[in-house]
Amino acid sequence: MNDARLEPEALRTAMQSVGNWAISEDDTAISRDFRFTDFREAFAFMSECALAAERLDHHPEWSNVYNRVGVSLTTHSSGGISARDIEMAGIMDRAASRFGI
Numbered sequence: 001m002n003d004a005r006l007e008p009e010a011l012r013t014a015m016q017s018v019g020n021w022a023i024s025e026d027d028t029a030i031s032r033d034f035r036f037t038d039f040r041e042a043f044a045f046m047s048e049c050a051l052a053a054e055r056l057d058h059h060p061e062w063s064n065v066y067n068r069v070g071v072s073l074t075t076h077s078s079g080g081i082s083a084r085d086i087e088m089a090g091i092m093d094r095a096a097s098r099f100g101i
């Protein structure tokens, strides 16, 4: 997986493959807020994503309050958004979809 920062054109294209993620104002991260039914579902989602993050060696910056999980993804080595962030975003989208989100 290429950790290079995606150029604006490539980033725009890549963003079409993920749902509901926003690019930060400084173009260094993508973020999404997930809202589940309750804490049990939010934590099940986080557990699944944590294992996927380990496998991918790409870890979300995230926070959880009850049924909400806020996620930010960036690639530190490139100081921006890479294909690895897009891949992790897709994994998280698919995990959330199993909870009807």
Ligand SMILES: C[C@H](O)[C@H](O)[C@H]1CNC2=NC(N)=NC(=O)C2=N1
Pocket: 057, 058, 059, 060, 061, 073, 074, 075, 076, 077
């Ligand atoms: C050494 C190790 O591969 C790096 O520190 C990885 C670990 N997980 C990571 N996660 C994320 N989100 N961005 C990174 O740049 C990153 N780097």
